[in-house]
Each structure stands twice: as C-alpha cells, then as structure tokens.
Amino acid sequence: MTRPARRTLATPGIRTTPLWTHDRTWAGDARSAAACAALLFGLLIALDAVTGGLTPWRAPLWLGLGVLLFAALTPPRVTAHDTTLVSRGPIRVRSVRLDHLVAVRRSDGIAPRLVLRDASGGEVVLDPEVLVVNPPLWRLVAQGARTSVADGSLLCGATVLSRLAERIDRDTAEGIFKASGLE
Template identity: 55%
Template sequence: MERRNDARDVADVHAIPLAEVAHDRLWARDVLGSIRCSAALLALLLLIDRAAGTLTDLRALLWVTLAVLLFLVLYPSRVSAGEGWLSSRGLLPARRVRTDHLVSVRSLDGVGQRLVLRDTFGARVEIDPRVLVANPPLWHRLDEDARVSALRGSLTCGATELRRVSERIDRETAQTVFKVSGLD
C-alpha cells in the first residue's frame, strides 16, 4: 500500500499541467445552421417537385445530393489554439500553424474574408476573422503568440492585418458594452 502512494506522489510531482486550449465556442451552432440550411433546401426542392408531380426516385436522389453538397460547402472549420499553435479542422485533415513562429499574416478578400497564417516551418492555415472576433480567448492566444513572433523577428508581414483584427474586436466589444449598458 505504501508503495502505491509513493508512486502516485511521484507521478503527481512530475505531471506537467496542460496549457489552456481555446476553442471556437460558436462552432456547434454553425454546424447546426449548415444542417438546417441543407435540410430546408432539400425539403423545399422535394415539396416543389412533388407539387409539380415530377418527383421520381432519381430526382429525389439528385435533390439529396444537392443538399449534401450544400452542407459540405457550409460546414465550418473548427478553430482551436493553445500556447504556440493554432489549428483549423474542417472536413479535411486538421491544419496547424506555429503561432509563436509566424512569418506572415495576410488577408484574403472575396466572397468570404479569410486570414492566412504562415509559419517558419512552411505550415499554412486559413481562418475566418469572424471566428477571432466572436471568440476573445482565441484572439488573445493568437495575439500573444504573434507578439512573440514579432519580437523574434520572424513576423515580417502581417502587423497591419493583426492590427485591423484587433481594432475590429475592440470596436465590436465597445458596441456590445454600450448595447448592454443601454448607452447605444
């Protein structure tokens, strides 16, 4: 008995506490939204086709395929971050970038704005800036590690993009505070 307790005590002494990992808190809601959109499209297409009297098994299969494709397009990436890393996992394998070794942060504008992070090891991750805005712990983790990269001198391009995201987060936080306090 004595020996087991000693072994447990030694294991507890050498246990390394895991750094806190921040996750996208709205990911599950976004997945449900993509499921709802796909289901609504499927129901609408089946209803219209049935009302027109043209619904067949082949057409129903076509509508199901179209709804599945819509779900795949709308499926959100799950973003998480810990000390020194940021990960984005969609339907494809997860991509991970070392945020304490960032080389560049660029913004891709288009239909959906994306933030592209690259590290010194060649890894690349694309994330939606709205995920950072909606999840302050994710932004805090990325911001701290980006500062480490800048101090190391590896972050050569991207300070402007990070400042824009920071300003957007500050602006939306202030709007939320004003709204909650009734000062809007």
C-alpha cells in the first residue's frame, strides 16, 4: 500500500513562511535565568552547610527564592502570527491585533519598553530589543502598523515605530558592512 505524498512547506501553493514566528533569543535568556537561579540556590545551600545552619525547613526556603529569581529573570516569550502578537509571561498571556493598533508608546527608564495597544483593548509590553534582534517579528509588527496607519486606527506611535525602523535598518547595514569587511 502506498502512502499519499505529504505536502511540505516547499510545495508550490503552500505558504513558505512559518505559521508562528518567535523570539529566537528567548531560550538563551531562559537558560541564563535558570543558571542564575540554580547558582543562587547552590550558594545558599553551600553557605548554610558550611555554617552549620542547614535545616530541613531552610532548604525549601532557598529553593523558593531560586524559583522566584527564575520567574523574575525569565523574559516573556514573544510570538507572532500574521496579525497577532502574543507575549507569554510566567503568570499571564497578553495579545494584540497588529492590524488594529491604536497606540504605540515607548517608555524609557532602566529597561526600555514598547507598549502596543489595539482597538479591542489588548495590550502587549515588550522589550524593543526583541524586535531589533528578530527581523521576522519586526516585519510582522511593521506590516501591521502600516495597515493600522492606512486604516486610520493608529492614532499615536507612528514616530516611535519609524525611529525603531531606522535603528533596525542602521543595525542591519552595520552587520552587512562588518560581514563584508567594509567597516
């Protein structure tokens, strides 16, 4: 019995882009957060063992502190699909429709954040660096923003996105010059 041919992503007529685009740096950031949490736990246990203060109730306390540190250091996982941007944090999942954006804000501070809000009240807060280092995510956000501007729904934030686009273009050009030896 022969099996029917499976359609692959390279088959004509089938979309060649992945269905979901995700932050490629997230796994490394999550591993770093886990390493920091494990290091803290190990150091606290070792310190207690050396000083003779390790008791059965202190070990779970140190483990809890390690878990809290992991939760605090792990960044939200950002994924996107055509018109939807999703940010999955340790507690909640937030999403925004990119083709119905009404506002984009940049909040500067210790850690700069980009706040995207859509017409239905959805809001995603993310680090702009996620878009800088992930061109596929940036392309989806930029396309959605262009659609929102064309529809007239994006009332404020076009300047923020244009500055981010300039930065991404500049970083891309610098990367190309470095790779070709023209720096």
